[in-house]
């Protein structure tokens with residue numbers, strides 16, 4: 001094994017550097033497989049290389065760096081929440097249960113065994129680095145264009161036989177044809193967002209997507225999607241992607257499933273579809289940069305704190321704002337502490353009633369302090385007969401308190417999670433008319 005494997009070419013797929021190492025080694029495929037993959041018949045997949053942790057150690061590389069810069073996994077992680085990201089990370093580092101995790105059988109249309117390259121990048125790489133190689137940014141499933149050269153990528157099947165993979169580097173025949181402007185744009189959008197993701201700026205793409213949908217009028221005030229209009233517009237936009245697999249684009253004016261899937265952060269989707277929606281909402285990467293920086297600034301100034309689901313990391317605030325926030329925080333904390341002192345047996349609910357504003361300010365802005373200092377949560381006992389009227393009334397106080405402390409747009413789902421945690425406001429909203437109308441009223445005021 002070469003202890004000095006070179007994996008330093010710009011944008012190189014980690015797997016590509018393994019191939020180059022194999023070529024330098026002069027070993028047979030079987031022997032190399034046995035050494036690297038611990039089996040003579042390696043079934044290693046170039047795109048979904050498992051045991052990354054072990055391979056990175058073997059080649060003396062930093063596993064996180066390999067993971068983030070040498071694989072296409074960030075493409076899948078970018079729309080996932082924190083848990084999903086951790087799951088992907090762990091499963092690639094150790095186990096082999098990867099396809100099931102990413103729903104790859106549903107997602108990948110015959111792309112699984114293909115590697116793509118750009119014939120112009122190939123020529124440039126040979127001149128500049130003396131060797132062609134597989135670029136990471138060309139391998140994202142669904143993408144068809146090189147954002148740099150505005151041409152179509154050339155797809156090559158990765159041959160396998162009983163010995164396992166045939167290791168090879170790009171072998172061009174003809175140059176890639178010109179790609180459409182939309183196909184080029186979407187590649188640039190992906191490159192840009194993934195580079196930000198890799199740099200760890202903590203951008204919450206799902207939330208930004210929803211805010212863009214809202215600003216563009218595709219989300220109604222109640223938080224539901226205007227599916228018909230959105231689908232019609234997406235269908236028209238899909239005409240600009242003649243080389244993309246039709247399975248990744250909306251199929252007809254009644255393909256509502258497509259729209260529901262891409263606007264919901266909860267449903268696992270092919271990442272291409274989400275990037276397709278982003279491209280549609282923003283046009284090109286310059287507008288995307290502008291719009292994302294506005295969204296980031298708005299969120300940072302309004303909260304200064306991170307979102308739990310992999311959202312914005314805490315960022316430095318201007319001194320004055322920071323000092324003001326700290327003072328406010330201390331004021332609310334001392335209110336809560338006094339309330340607990342004056343009523344040591346109080347439940348959470350009692351504290352909430354005694355100092356509603358402080359309760360929700362801290363719940364929203366310093367959850368750690370909140371959980372450490374509040375009386376313990378008491379689990380509600382299950383009662384077969386529910387008085388929905390009474391529940392609606394009781395919860396309406398909570399809803400009002402929560403919304404008055406909210407400093408950004410809150411979806412009905414988020415509100416439900418925070419105040420009931422039991423889908424009372426979403427699934428049973430018809431039984432909670434007071435709460436629901438409170439929310440609508442708040443939305444109208446906020447949007448005005």
Ligand SMILES: [Zn+2]
Pocket residue numbers: 118119120121122146147148149150
């Ligand atoms: Zn290129």
